[in-house]
Amino acid sequence: PAGNLPIQVEYYESGGGAAIQVNWQKLSSCVTPPAAPTLNNPANGSTKPYNHDLTFQWNSVAGATEYLLEWWGGPYSTMQPCGWSSNTSCHIGQVAAGNTYSWRVKARNSAGESGWSDTWTFTTLAQPQPPAPPHDPNPANGATLSYRTTLDVSVQGDGDEFRIHVWGANYDRWRDWEASRSLHLDGLTSQTYNLQAQARNSAGTSNWSDVWTFTIQPQPQPPGAFDxxxxxxxxxxxxxxxxxxxxxxxxxxxxxxxxxxxxxxxxxxxxxxxxxxxxxxxxxxxxxxxxxxxxxxxxxxxxxxxxxxxxxxxxxQSSFVNLVQNPGFELDADNNNIPDNWGANSKFTRANKPHYEGQYAGALGATPGQTSRITKDSTLARSARQTIEK
CATH class of the missing domain: 2.60.40.10 (Immunoglobulins)
Incomplete structure (x- = not known):
């Protein structure tokens, strides 16, 4: 405080001649405990590689003479690896991968300690592992496909690159490491094929997958041409x-x-x-x-x-009336242009003599306005049933 300050001194004398001396020093300011530090790195909520070289860093605080780091998480209990130190950083090195960690810092001076800073967290990625063998082939294992000469086969799985092997009788196709999970095949024939694949990443190479099979059916053979x-x-x-x-x-x-x-x-x-x-x-x-x-x-x-x-x-054929004709129906002995076996009472009153042109045929006039034609297939006997077209 400003102004004059009273000083009270008490002493006791028992032998006489005693003396006392009082000294003091004027202070320019009063010392108080420092504020809590603010954190710097690793950033809150950040993600670090699995092999990250860890160093904690924080900002200095006015009036602080020392700092204390505390951190924990993963397989580690709470620890203060650097103790009280005037440094504003603490190097840890590589820690267990695949975990989330928490940390905080406080400061102190001759007047006392600050409270803890905010608590920040960060995560280290899991250490990469070689991928598992590829899975889920296409075509599916044991599939039977209709006849074709080309086909795209593929696999699923983790990994940065894949290699694929397809083989059968007199057939062998190999695709070395590529990012693609598929392989185009041509020259296929009707048979059963084998398919196998591997995957790899920066951590290593998988084992070979199971051997899968697929079958191409024979080429279709539709019925032959005919007439x-x-x-x-x-x-x-x-x-x-x-x-x-x-x-x-x-x-x-x-x-x-x-x-x-x-x-x-x-x-x-x-x-x-x-x-x-x-x-x-x-x-x-x-x-x-x-x-x-x-x-x-x-x-x-x-x-x-x-x-x-x-x-x-x-x-x-057109509509027909069937008649049974006697042998010799085409004869006209009396030359009256009416077949002899068709008498005067026949319904046909006028006729032209039939003639042979590979079949028997004759044009007959019936009642006025009606025309009839008699026909006979040449392969039939004359006594066979005849037809008259009306």
Whole structure:
């Protein structure tokens, strides 16, 4: 405090002649304990490498003469490695990796100690380890794939680089260390292949993975080319119950046919399966109609259309009335232009003598306004049933 200060001295004399001397010194200021230090490094919440060389650092405090560091964490109990020291740092060196640590500092002088500083924390990364062997191959172990000649295989796993080995009968592909986890294969054939991989990082190389396998199936073999046979394309005067027929197709397991009246090279009526037979009987077709038809052969590997996809057509005969004719129906002995076996009472009142042109045919006039034509296939006996188109 400023101003004059009283000094009180007490003494006792027992023998006489005693004396006392009092001395004092004026102080320029009063000494007080220092403030708590502020911390510097490692920064609060920071992350350090696993092999970090640790030195604690803090800022000096006015009036402080010494500092005390305290830290703890991981495998270490609370410690004060540098004790009270005038330094504003304390070197520790490398500590256990993969842990979080805490630290604080306080100061002191002749007047006393400060409180502790704030507590800061920092973390050291775990020491890197060699990666585990790669896993989760693609294709999956034991996979069966459709036929192909190229394929991208891949693996999963930790590591900075990978190498991949694929081999089979007369096949060996090796990809040395690269960051990519995949390998492009070509020249594949139908067989079973083996796949294995390794990974590595700065800490070392993994063991080889398990040996995985995948299989490429044989190349598909759809049915062989084949043709339709009957009715021939463009056939006319076909019955309304024709039989469709075709040659066999190599490798076919079954056949399907389709027919409709639309000329669009498409099956609008639905495909009909006939198993492995090479013919199909139709019925109930319309007279005088044109039909378009196709056949296809099938197996597990595909479908093959007859005639390389070309549809055929046929036309049914017009409406008919069936008559039974006697032998010699074409004879006209009396030259009256009416067959001898068709008497005057026949419904046909006028006729032209039939003639032979590979088939018997004759144009007959019936009632006025109606025309009829008699036909007979040349392969039939004359006594066979004849048809007259009305």
């Amino acid at each position: 339709k046979t009957s009715p021939v394309n463009g056939a006319v005067n076909q019955p309304t119950n024709p039989t469709l027929s075709w040659h066999s197709s190599g490798g076919a397991a079954s056949y399907e046919y389709c027919y409709d009246t639309l000329d669009n090279n498409a099956c609008d009526g639905g495909w009909n399966n006939v198993g492995n037979t090479t013919s199909a009987n139709l019925g109930g077709l319309n007279n005088g109609a044109t039909y378009y038809w196709q056949v296809r052969a099938k197996n597990n590997d595909g479908v093959t259309d007859a005639n390389t996809g070309a549809w055929w057509r046929f036309t049914t």
